[in-house]
Amino acid sequence: MDTSVKTREAAQTIDALITPSLLLDRGRLERNIQRLAEHARKLGVVLRPHMKTAKSIDVTRYVFPGEPGPITVSTIAEAEYFAGHGFRDMTYAVGMSPASVVRAMELCRRTGADVKLLLDSVEQADALAGVREDTGVTPSVFIELDCDDHRGGLKPDDPKLLEVANRVVAAGANLVGVLAHAGESYGLSTADALVKAAENERSATVRAAETLRAHGHACPIVSLGSTPTAHFAENLEGVTELRAGVYMFFDLVQHGVGVCGLDDIAISVLATVIGSKPEKGWVLVDAGWMALSRDRGTANQQIDQGYGVVCDEKGRVLEDVIVAQASQEHGILAIRAGSGKSMPDLPLGARVRILPNHACAMAAQHHFYAVVNGDSPRIEARWERIRGW
Numbered sequence: 001m002d003t004s005v006k007t008r009e010a011a012q013t014i015d016a017l018i019t020p021s022l023l024l025d026r027g028r029l030e031r032n033i034q035r036l037a038e039h040a041r042k043l044g045v046v047l048r049p050h051m052k053t054a055k056s057i058d059v060t061r062y063v064f065p066g067e068p069g070p071i072t073v074s075t076i077a078e079a080e081y082f083a084g085h086g087f088r089d090m091t092y093a094v095g096m097s098p099a100s101v102v103r104a105m106e107l108c109r110r111t112g113a114d115v116k117l118l119l120d121s122v123e124q125a126d127a128l129a130g131v132r133e134d135t136g137v138t139p140s141v142f143i144e145l146d147c148d149d150h151r152g153g154l155k156p157d158d159p160k161l162l163e164v165a166n167r168v169v170a171a172g173a174n175l176v177g178v179l180a181h182a183g184e185s186y187g188l189s190t191a192d193a194l195v196k197a198a199e200n201e202r203s204a205t206v207r208a209a210e211t212l213r214a215h216g217h218a219c220p221i222v223s224l225g226s227t228p229t230a231h232f233a234e235n236l237e238g239v240t241e242l243r244a245g246v247y248m249f250f251d252l253v254q255h256g257v258g259v260c261g262l263d264d265i266a267i268s269v270l271a272t273v274i275g276s277k278p279e280k281g282w283v284l285v286d287a288g289w290m291a292l293s294r295d296r297g298t299a300n301q302q303i304d305q306g307y308g309v310v311c312d313e314k315g316r317v318l319e320d321v322i323v324a325q326a327s328q329e330h331g332i333l334a335i336r337a338g339s340g341k342s343m344p345d346l347p348l349g350a351r352v353r354i355l356p357n358h359a360c361a362m363a364a365q366h367h368f369y370a371v372v373n374g375d376s377p378r379i380e381a382r383w384e385r386i387r388g389w
Helices: 026-043 057-063 076-083 098-111 122-135 160-170 183-187 191-214 227-232 252-257 359-363
Strands: 021-025 071-073 089-095 114-119 140-145 174-180 221-224 267-277 282-285 309-312 317-326 331-335 351-355 368-372 381-384
Touching: 021 026, 026 057, 026 227, 057 076, 057 368, 057 381, 071 076, 076 089, 076 098, 089 098, 098 114, 098 122, 122 160, 140 160, 140 191, 160 174, 160 191, 174 191, 183 191, 183 227, 183 252, 191 221, 191 227, 227 252, 267 359
Parallel strands: 021 368, 071 089, 089 114, 114 140, 140 174, 174 221
Antiparallel strands: 021 267, 267 282, 267 351, 282 331, 309 317, 309 351, 317 331, 368 381
C-alpha cells in the first residue's frame, strides 16, 4: 500500500533536511499497527485507535487502508480534521466542557458525524439538555470511569454512577456506555504486573456496565485501553472495544514499561552536531526541548533516558549516549552516568537521530513527518500533522 504524499520541499534525502526535523519510519509504523490489530482480533474486540499521537490522515490510512473506521480523538480540532477526511464514528475522550460540547454537536450537525462525549458528573449531564435545544443534535455520551486512581472519572461502585446515568437520560441524551483508561499502567515494568493491570481495568469497567444494565440502561459500549494494557490483556470478556494511541509510534516510556523494543520506536528527531566540549565529554546538537519536548517521562523508570536516546544517522543506537541536557534550541549529548563507554566520534556537521521519551510530545513540536524506511536516507513523503485545539 502506498499512501505517500509527494514531498513539497527540495530535500529528497535526510542529508538535505533542515534540522531539527521529525522522521517517521514507515516500516516500523506498519509493524506496530499490525501487532495491535492482530491482538484485538484475537481478543474479539473492536480496535478504536486514538489519533492524539499521530494527528495525521496519512498515518490513519495505514490503520484503515479501506473505509474510515472508528477512532478516538483528544481535541475538537482533531474531530473536525478527521471528519473532513470522511471519518464519522469518533469518541472525544476528554471530559466535556460547555464550549467543547456545543462545538462537537455543531460538527455532528454539519457533517453527520457521531462524536461521542465523555462526562463524569451530574452538572455535565444536566448541561446536555441545553446543548440539545441549542444545536438540534442529541448528544451521545460515555460515563468516564476511574479504574486505578489515575485520572478523573467515577469509581465503578460509586453511587453517583447511577445518578449521572439517570440525569443523562433525563436530559434527553443517549448514554452509549462506559469508558476507562488504565493510566497507572505507565508506572509498571513487568509482564505479570501489566497483565494484572489489564484484568483490573477489564473487571472494573465490566462491573460498572453490569450495574447500569441492572438498572435499565442498555450500556452497549464498554470501552477501555491504554497502550500497555492493550498489549498485555489476555481476556476482554464483556468489553466491546479497545483504545490505544502511542502504539503506532512507541517511545522510550513504553520501552521502559516493557511494551516495545528500541527498534520498534518509529519516530525520531534528526539533529546536527554543532559543537563539542571534549573536556566535559559533551557533544552539542541543534535539537533542544523545542524539538524534543520537555517530557522527562523516563526519569522515574529504572533507566533514565534523559531527553532521549541517541542513534546514528541510519538509526542504529549509540550505546549509552543520551541527550543529557536540553535548552530551548540546544541539546547536550553525553554518556549515561555510570557507563564505561566512550563518546563516539561525532564531528561537526554529523547527523544523529534522537528517540523520544514521549512520542506524543515530540511529534507535537513539529508540523510534518519526513517519512523514511529503515536505514535508507531517502525521504519517501512528507506527511502533515494537525495541531491546535
